[in-house]
Amino acid sequence: MIMASSSPSASPSAQLSLLSKPLPPRQSVQLLFNVTQSRAGPRGAASSRFRCFAGQTGFFSRLGRLIKEKAKNDVEKIFSGGFSKTRDNLAVIDELLLYWNLADTDRVLDELEEVLLVADFGPKITIRIVEGLREDILAGKLKSGSEIKDALRKSVLEILTSKGSKTELKLGFRKPAVIMIVGVNGGGKTTSLGKLAYRLKNEGAKVLLAAGDTFRAAASDQLEIWAERTGCEIVVAERENAKASSVLSQAVKRGKEERFDIVLCDTSGRLHTNYSLMEELIACKKAVSKVVSGAPNEILQVLDGTTGLNMLPQAREFNDVVGITGLVLTKLDGSARGGCVVSVVDELGIPVKFVGVGEGVEDLQPFDAEAFVNAIFS
Ligand SMILES: Nc1nc2c(ncn2[C@@H]2O[C@H](COP(=O)(O)OP(=O)(O)O)[C@@H](O)[C@H]2O)c(=O)[nH]1
Numbered sequence: 172m173i174m175a176s177s178s179p180s181a182s183p184s185a186q187l188s189l190l191s192k193p194l195p196p197r198q199s200v201q202l203l204f205n206v207t208q209s210r211a212g213p214r215g216a217a218s219s220r221f222r223c224f225a226g227q228t229g230f231f232s233r234l235g236r237l238i239k240e241k242a243k244n245d246v247e248k249i250f251s252g253g254f255s256k257t258r259d260n261l262a263v264i265d266e267l268l269l270y271w272n273l274a275d276t277d278r279v280l281d282e283l284e285e286v287l288l289v290a291d292f293g294p295k296i297t298i299r300i301v302e303g304l305r306e307d308i309l310a311g312k313l314k315s316g317s318e319i320k321d322a323l324r325k326s327v328l329e330i331l332t333s334k335g336s337k338t339e340l341k342l343g344f345r346k347p348a349v350i351m352i353v354g355v356n357g358g359g360k361t362t363s364l365g366k367l368a369y370r371l372k373n374e375g376a377k378v379l380l381a382a383g384d385t386f387r388a389a390a391s392d393q394l395e396i397w398a399e400r401t402g403c404e405i406v407v408a409e410r411e412n413a414k415a416s417s418v419l420s421q422a423v424k425r426g427k428e429e430r431f432d433i434v435l436c437d438t439s440g441r442l443h444t445n446y447s448l449m450e451e452l453i454a455c456k457k458a459v460s461k462v463v464s465g466a467p468n469e470i471l472q473v474l475d476g477t478t479g480l481n482m483l484p485q486a487r488e489f490n491d492v493v494g495i496t497g498l499v500l501t502k503l504d505g506s507a508r509g510g511c512v513v514s515v516v517d518e519l520g521i522p523v524k525f526v527g528v529g530e531g532v533e534d535l536q537p538f539d540a541e542a543f544v545n546a547i548f549s
């Protein structure tokens with residue numbers, strides 16, 4: 172096993188966090204948390220949140236929480252870039268509702284249905300939303316275009332929060348926490364892993380990358396670039412045709428010995444229909460759990476947002492085989508089909524934990540249902 176080491180210092184942009192200079196992991200997390208607390212104002216909610224997470228398992232809870240909290244500060248970015256195509260697509264709704272009157276209800280709702288389908292909300296959800304609106308309009312509960320729009324936003328938010336509300340990373344309490352990234356080829360696994368490493372590192376975690384994509388020679392080179400970019404260490408296979416499970420196992424062993432906080436495991440892309448490759452994922456999961464009990468703490472499946480509803484069978488199959496704890500929906504910047512986020516959560520009941528909104532190091536947003544709804548229906 173070659174343990175390639177990258178530069179230990181964070182890239183200049185990595186230091187653009189709330190800290191002016193890098194601090195040791197524990198200290199920086201604590202410091203950042205205090206900043207979050209003071210931003211939240213003097214009200215009780217923030218201080219009780221602090222007490223609640225200050226136990227022995229505090230580090231990982233705080234980390235998962237912090238990353239989520241900070242998403243709220245990133246909302247503007249999602250507005251300005253991430254979901255712009257979806258938003259443009261849904262902007263027709265405003266025009267539709269501007270001239271709405273009761274007599275016109277059927278035509279307006281038919282058109283609304285079409286707009287939602289084009290944005291990939293999926294037939295089931297689209298019908299549920301539109302019929303819910305029709306009922307409320309006919310019952311006299313919604314009396315204007317803006318009330319209808321508010322009701323539409325509320326129903327989307329309700330779907331997202333009732334089925335997929337646990338969007339924080341759950342990292343357990345043993346070090347290192349292990350996160351495995353899985354999915355089909357080209358979906359954005361390696362890129363998302365790199366962006367996640369950047370976020371975690373910025374929050375003060377000591378992160379180790381594991382190049383578990385042993386099928387393609389170029390795959391570990393790609394991950395090494397991310398290791399350099401984010402200032403993280405990396406473990407790569409020492410020989411060709413190494414088993415992915417043994418690379419991941421070695422990485423987690425090193426993570427344990429050297430007190431890393433988190434090991435991020437990349438894996439090869441595989442079609443959900445390829446049985447032997449899916450078996451390999453099970454082997455990876457087992458190998459990792461032998462080193463640290465309870466690991467992997469998260470198995471995140473990366474889904475390509477541009478494939479829209481085609482991602483559903485893929486996600487179901489991966490979930491059946493390895494048990495997916497969260498989804499990462501990528502390439503939502505390039506797609507007008509952001510509504511698929513809603514169908515995926517509703518159909519699978521698996522929370523979307525992150526969304527990819529670009530190729531840059533900062534283009535991975537922790538998923539926040541309210542911010543998402545605001546972004547697409549602004
Ligand atoms: N626009 C955009 N491109 C992305 C995003 N995530 C990944 N990509 C691109 O998708 C391609 C495949 O990504 P990669 O991480 O290699 O996929 P993998 O095969 O699943 O590991 C690369 O060109 C990435 O830059 C995203 O959120 N937005």
Ligand SMILES: [Mg+2]
Nearest residue numbers: 360361384390
């Ligand atoms: Mg890859």
